[in-house]
Amino acid sequence: MSEPALRTTAFGDRLTKAVDTFGPLCVGIDPHAQLLEAWGLSDDVDGLRRFAEISVEAFAGQVAIVKPQSAFFERHGSAGVAVLEEVLAGLREAGTLSLLDVKRGDIGSTMTAYADAYLSDRSPLRADAITVSPYLGFGSLQPTIELAQATGRGLFVLAMTSNPEGASVQHAVRDGVSVAESMISGVAKLNAGEPSRIGSFGLVVGATTGKDLADLGLTAALTESRAPLLAPGVGAQGATIEDVRRGFGEAERQVLPATSRDVLSAGPDPAALRARCQSVVEEAAALQR
Ligand SMILES: O=C(O)c1cc(=O)[nH]c(=O)n1[C@@H]1O[C@H](COP(=O)(O)O)[C@@H](O)[C@H]1O
Numbered sequence: 001m002s003e004p005a006l007r008t009t010a011f012g013d014r015l016t017k018a019v020d021t022f023g024p025l026c027v028g029i030d031p032h033a034q035l036l037e038a039w040g041l042s043d044d045v046d047g048l049r050r051f052a053e054i055s056v057e058a059f060a061g062q063v064a065i066v067k068p069q070s071a072f073f074e075r076h077g078s079a080g081v082a083v084l085e086e087v088l089a090g091l092r093e094a095g096t097l098s099l100l101d102v103k104r105g106d107i108g109s110t111m112t113a114y115a116d117a118y119l120s121d122r123s124p125l126r127a128d129a130i131t132v133s134p135y136l137g138f139g140s141l142q143p144t145i146e147l148a149q150a151t152g153r154g155l156f157v158l159a160m161t162s163n164p165e166g167a168s169v170q171h172a173v174r175d176g177v178s179v180a181e182s183m184i185s186g187v188a189k190l191n192a193g194e195p196s197r198i199g200s201f202g203l204v205v206g207a208t209t210g211k212d213l214a215d216l217g218l219t220a221a222l223t224e225s226r227a228p229l230l231a232p233g234v235g236a237q238g239a240t241i242e243d244v245r246r247g248f249g250e251a252e253r254q255v256l257p258a259t260s261r262d263v264l265s266a267g268p269d270p271a272a273l274r275a276r277c278q279s280v281v282e283e284a285a286a287l288q289r
Pocket residue numbers: 028030069101103131160161162163204205206232233234235236237258259260261262
């Protein structure tokens with residue numbers, strides 16, 4: 001499939017507007033088996049669909065961006081993936097930005113197919129942005145970069161992940177440059193030509209990594225990259241918004257703190273989910289001051 005060069009409003013521009021309107025929070029839709037049970041739902045496609053409907057109803061129009069995690073839909077097979085399509089369509093209809101968390105990474109020719117799957121205007125699984133893994137080499141992301149640019153979509157490139165195992169790869173140094181820093185430089189180049197405060201190409205930098213950012217001397221590079229910084233790990237993984245403020249230094253204004261279980265555990269009542277979400281939105285507003 002080849003895509004016509006469509007140039008719509010860049011993702012970075014749309015994200016900047018969404019953050020200005022709703023504040024910087026990203027809420028995840030992660031239908032864990034335990035959460036389905038806690039919400040009184042069955043661990044099957046019917047339970048998944050109800051969970052997804054309630055989540056979209058609760059979060060659309062409340063936060064800057066919503067991040068469905070593909071794995072929790074895929075574990076229900078093709079019918080689960082159909083529910084993921086419904087989530088993405090529901091967010092689109094509500095005018096809420098979607099970030100599909102799929103962490104794709106493969107050789108370039110296969111990345112072309114992943115780009116078609118998630119970033120093409122024709123795909124039923126299209127999202128405003130996706131997460132990608134650059135650990136087959138930053139250059140392997142090129143097909144997704146090109147299609148994102150053509151269709152006004154975005155990518156979030158894994159740089160410093162929130163899990164403790166990530167450091168063994170991401171802190172490794174070659175020719176005086178850490179792997180994480182080389183990912184930041186790659187993204188900075190992509191954002192250089194974009195006019196808005198933040199670019200369309202983001203980085204994933206776990207909220208749990210604050211001390212490492214200082215130790216590796218990365219906060220200035222993060223700021224200069226103009227990348228939106230997805231910072232998962234707030235809540236269930238132990239990080240707080242205050243940790244983000246301390247750890248990201250001057251880059252804090254680019255941070256989208258991300259949380260899934262911490263907010264979802266307030267369900268299934270949509271009003272309770274919205275209330276929990278709003279309390280994190282208020283906390284996260286401190287990052288923009
Ligand atoms: O790309 C991500 O979103 C991500 C990157 C990372 O470094 N750590 C991380 O936890 N995530 C995702 O963020 C979500 C975190 O969920 P909670 O721990 O429930 O808030 C999950 O969907 C993870 O897959």
